[in-house]
Amino acid sequence: MAGWLVKSEPNTYSFEDLQRDGRTVWDGVRNNAAALHLKAMKAGDEVLFYHSQEGLAVVGIARVSREAFPDATDPSGRFVAVELEPVRPLARPVTLAEMKANPALSEMAMLRQSRLSVSPVRPEEWRAILGMAG
DNA sequence: GCCAACGTTGGC
DNA sequence: GCCAACGTTGGC
Numbered sequence: 001m002a003g004w005l006v007k008s009e010p011n012t013y014s015f016e017d018l019q020r021d022g023r024t025v026w027d028g029v030r031n032n033a034a035a036l037h038l039k040a041m042k043a044g045d046e047v048l049f050y051h052s053q054e055g056l057a058v059v060g061i062a063r064v065s066r067e068a069f070p071d072a073t074d075p076s077g078r079f080v081a082v083e084l085e086p087v088r089p090l091a092r093p094v095t096l097a098e099m100k101a102n103p104a105l106s107e108m109a110m111l112r113q114s115r116l117s118v119s120p121v122r123p124e125e126w127r128a129i130l131g132m133a134g
Numbered sequence: 135g136c137c138a139a140c141g142t143t144g145g146c
Numbered sequence: 147g148c149c150a151a152c153g154t155t156g157g158c
Binding site for chain 3: 135
């Protein structure tokens with residue numbers, strides 16, 4: 001069971017929006033590295049939901065409810081989407097500053113390449129973040 | 135608002 | 147195929 005992290009600007013689509021909607025199509029990714037991660041997601045994989053621009057924190061956990069399929073918003077047909085459903089919010093958001101300060105997360109993909117909108121999370125990183133969430 | 139990082143585009 | 151120019155993301 002792999003772990004992932006997705007970024008979203010809460011002004012555009014927040015974790016609360018996902019909870020309200022029950023599920024959402026995660027489309028619009030137009031970056032090859034991010035798209036490779038989307039393609040690697042399996043149904044049931046869990047996904048940390050990070051708020052960029054505003055909040056700057058991991059705020060909840062989602063789950064892949066449908067594996068990669070063609071992104072209907074992409075005319076070229078090169079990119080894929082997945083479907084996500086909410087699992088639960090974190091008891092306490094884990095901020096970017098806290099993550100940067102934790103040596104256990106120094107290798108984390110999202111910290112090493114800040115613009116990557118979909119990235120893998122290693123099991124030990126997942127445990128560290130959930131530990132920080134209390 | 136600025137700027138660093140990085141991806142993409144297009145001329146050659 | 148190289149690389150300069152340009153656009154976008156996202157933290158500060």
